[in-house]
Amino acid sequence: MQLLALALYHRDGRPTPRVVRFRPGALNILTGESETGKSEVLDIVDYCLGRSTPNLPDEPIDQTVGWYALLVTFRDDSRMLLARPRPTGASTTHAMIRTGDETLDLPRADELKQNSNVAALRSELSARLGIEDFRFQPPTGAARASFDVSIAQAALLCFQNQNEIADKKALFHRQTENGIAQAIKDTLPYFLGAAGPEQALRRYHLGEAQRAQRAAQRKLDDARRHQASVDASGLALLRLAQSEGLLDEVPAAPSAEQIRALLEHALTVTAMTVGPADLRDRRQALSEERRAFREQLQDLDEALAVVERWKQQGKAFTGELHLQLGRLKSLHLLGPERDADTSICPMCTRPLEEPDPTAADITLLTERLTDELEQAQTLQPVRDEHRRALQSEREAVVERLRVNGAQLRELAASDERMRDLQEQHLRIARVQGRIDQALTAGTGSSAGDIGRLHNDLTLAQENVETLQALIDEDDVTAETERRLTDIAANMTRWAKRLNLGQAAAADEVAISLSQLNVVLRRPLGRLPLNRIGSAKNWIGYHLVAHLALHTYFRLHNRPVPGFLMLDQPTQAFFPEKIRDATTVQDADWATVTAYFALLRDVADLNEGALQIIVCDHANLTDEEWFQDALVENWRPVDGNRQALIPTDWLD
Missing domain, CATH: 1.10.287 (Helix Hairpins)
Structure with a gap:
């Protein structure tokens, strides 16, 4: 997969997008002054390839652009359009996908519609690249989770922004972010061809078998502990039953079968009558x-x-x-008064309403x-x-x-x-109740059950040993080191060509999978990149490492995108806050020219299979091949500013 064009669409729906076109299979140089958007090109391409957490600047790109689109081509001349809307937050999953033949081109602004998401975009890209559909399984006991191998890991091998290319402690894109370094270590053997889905599947089956073995061991240990506990408590219950008169005689050291038989007999004894x-x-x-x-x-x-x-x-x-x-x-005591008229008041002689008795x-x-x-x-x-x-x-x-x-x-x-x-x-009732409970709880822990669990453990151990033997035969680590040794041959030759520090005395310049960095092997011992001084050397070793790595990918048709994007590989030769590198007269232009010449020669060496895209301040006006490689030159023309965002978009 290589890049054909990058397009930015204005948020107000203007019909004409800002388009940067690239030449596949060749060196592409995008040069210009500072603050013209060169470094943002890498971030935009990374975003279009499915990154869900964009790293795009707020001004002026995010304030003017509504959509980003990337047109890519594959080895069979088929094409794919990958478009992403402007992110509205810390992360986004929206996307637009189109596929077609060599006639497919960038869409019009009114054709941009969300028809997919990041997961589908990565899945489609992975399939087109030939990345096999499998899930990486970490080694048993590892704290990290499994994940699907996809373009998400392959793309980490294709970018070097201006901070990464001059980093003496990290070699790969986003390596210092949480979990990324381990993901690179886990998947680089696959992208090199040292491991494949078969090894991942075997490792997964080994993990499952080891979990089954641990589970079988736990069950057997639990059964043995339970049986020992049952035997001890059973003997104690026998002594207690004997003291209560439920049993006549108890052997001094009865077997598990005798204990169970005696306890079952104690349950059948009826308690004596309690009183007359x-x-x-x-x-x-x-x-x-x-x-x-x-x-x-x-x-x-x-x-x-x-x-x-x-x-x-x-x-x-x-x-x-x-x-x-x-x-x-x-x-x-009454006399004649007895016969007095009781209907008349004796005082006023007037008739009474109610006569007296x-x-x-x-x-x-x-x-x-x-x-x-x-x-x-x-x-x-x-x-x-x-x-x-x-x-x-x-x-x-x-x-x-x-x-x-x-x-x-x-x-x-x-x-x-x-x-x-x-x-x-x-007391007898309580003892018999405890005996019944013990016999019920002891069910399943007999000698026959322990024997069955022991057989299960033996089978699980044999399965683990078989799978471990298959994995040991694969020896992914040794195969990865062998392929890194093949890559080291070009790295050593190109490091000496650039006259990088300590390269002349080194027997081999190689990539360390454990350190994810460049190491030099010398008669005096290994020398890591972080112990070599000068940003010039750090950048140079990054260049030779990634160029050799991608040359190996192309030679062996590995499922990694066929492009390498580099941002500011000559930054070590110019002042920290340079406006235009062409104005610096006392820079080490011979070394700058040698860096770009190596990029040109490696692109030619791969015969169209590798596309190198460089965003840089430098512009070698006296080198015809350099001018032929230019795709954009963002320096003022007739007083008009040239940049990723057109001037009229900022009005």
Whole structure:
């Protein structure tokens, strides 16, 4: 896969996009002044290839651009359009995909529509590149998670921004970000051809087999511990059952089968009768009799209370009658007044509305009250007799309760043995309950079950050993090192060509997979890049490493994009805040020219299979081949500023 064109579409929907076109299979140089957008080209291409967390600057790109589009081509001349809308937050997954033949080109602004997402874009790109569909499985016990191998990892080998290309501690794109270095270590053997889906599948199966082995070991250990616990607790239960009389004799060291048989026998023993039946019946009879006496006593108390209330009410009634009769006796003192007219007021002689009762009426009432008083006085002796009968009956019941209580206390005093038997019965019941629980819990932990679990563990161990042997035969590490050694041949030759520091004395310049950096192998020992001074050397070793790596990819048709993007590879030769490198007269232009000449020669060496895109300040105006490689020159023309974002977009 190589790049044909990069397009930026204005947010206001202008029909004409800003397009940067590239030549496949050749060196492409994009040069210009500072702050013209050269470094952003790499970030935009990375974003179009499916990066979900863009690293695009806010001004002026993000403020003017609404869509980014990348047109790519493949070895079979098919093309693919990868478009992404302007991200609206820290991450985005929206995308647009088009596929076609060599006639496919950039779309119009009104044709940009979201029809896919990042996952589908990466999947399609991975398939077109030939990346096999498999999931990388980390080694057993590794803390990191598995992941699908895709363009996401392959693209890390295709970019070097201006900070990365001069980094003495890291060699690859985004290597210092969390998890990226490990992802490169995990997938570089695959992209080199030292490992494939078969090894990943075997490693996955090995991990599953090792988990199964650990599970089988845990089950066997648990069963053995459980069986030992059951045997110990079973022997203790046997001793306890023997002490309670459930078993006659228990061997000193019984086997597991004997323990289980004796415990099962202890469950069948019926507890002895707990005390004489007559004592139990007598206690029950006395208790029922006591309840009856208490109920009878309560009834008698209630009856006596009623009689007492009657007595008090009778006394009040007869007392009132005596009082009223005493008052009415004065009627006997009347003479002729008895026959007076009671309908006329004796004071004013006027008729009364309600006539007063006559003396005869009052005399009649007095006689009736006298009769009632005599009747009430005749009832009082009857009531007194009834109360005395109730009190006598109550005293008899109280005496019976006293006798009953004495009998119960006497029965309780002679019932000590009965309580002892009851306690023994409860102890026996508890022991048998524990035996039943132990036998139930012990199910599944027999010798036969332990034997089966041991066989399962043996099979799991044999499976692990078989898979481990297959993985050891693959020896991915050794194969990766062999291929890195092949790559080191070009790295060593090109490092000496550029006269990089310590290269002349080195036997080999190579990539260390463990360090993910360049190392020099010398007679005095290995020398890592971070121990070599000068940004010129750091950049130079980055160049030779990535050029040799991609040359190997192209030679062996590996599923890695066929382009390498480099940002500011000559930054070490110019002032830190340079505006235009062409204005610097005292720079080491010979070395700058040598760097670009190496890029040109490596592109030619790969015969169209490798595309190199360089964004840089330098412009070698005296070198015809350099001018032929220019795709954009962002320097003022007739006073008009040239940059990634057109001037009229900023108005």
